[in-house]
Amino acid sequence: MTGQRPAAERATDRWADVRRRLRARGLRWTPQRRVLLEVLAGVDGHVTGAELVERTRRIDPTTTPSTVYRTLDVLEGLGLVSHSHGLEGRQEFHVNPRADHGHLVCPGCGGSWELAPDEVAELVAGLRDGRGFEVAVDHLTIEGRCADCARAGMARA
Ligand SMILES: [Zn+2]
Numbered sequence: 196m197t198g199q200r201p202a203a204e205r206a207t208d209r210w211a212d213v214r215r216r217l218r219a220r221g222l223r224w225t226p227q228r229r230v231l232l233e234v235l236a237g238v239d240g241h242v243t244g245a246e247l248v249e250r251t252r253r254i255d256p257t258t259t260p261s262t263v264y265r266t267l268d269v270l271e272g273l274g275l276v277s278h279s280h281g282l283e284g285r286q287e288f289h290v291n292p293r294a295d296h297g298h299l300v301c302p303g304c305g306g307s308w309e310l311a312p313d314e315v316a317e318l319v320a321g322l323r324d325g326r327g328f329e330v331a332v333d334h335l336t337i338e339g340r341c342a343d344c345a346r347a348g349m350a351r352a
């Protein structure tokens with residue numbers, strides 16, 4: 196055990212009440228849900244829904260994917276996790292989402308990268324001015340070829 200950092204303490208506070216809040220939304224507090232929360236507490240950065248199902252089932256094999264996804268939906272409503280989309284629209288989850296960011300994904304190598312809001316500021320402003328459309332940057336995923344894959348493709352050509 197390392198010493199608790201202030202950020203970690205704040206994150207713990209946000210989760211402290213989650214049992215009561217799940218109940219308030221009509222969800223029972225089950226061992227499976229408790230295990231999912233334990234798994235989420237150990238996640239840093241991005242994790243796919245499938246990974247969460249797998250890690251949860253490793254601890255409690257009775258957990259079903261629908262329990263995991265339904266609980267994630269509710270936790271998202273509480274602001275404790277957020278989702279974005281990876282390759283082929285697969286859901287990926289962020290625990291304790293801090294800042295808005297989008298994602299770049301490359302099917303060639305399976306890589307994904309965070310996209311800072313200022314990298315898409317022009318696109319966002321253009322769509323707002325031109326169409327009155329508000330882009331949800333934290334839900335924005337752009338698929339394409341990364342620099343390495345683009346170079347490899349050129350070398351083959
Ligand atoms: Zn979505």
Ligand SMILES: [Zn+2]
Pocket residue numbers: 301302303304305306340341342343344345
């Ligand atoms: Zn790539």
Ligand SMILES: [Zn+2]
Pocket residue numbers: 241279289296297298309
């Ligand atoms: Zn992300």
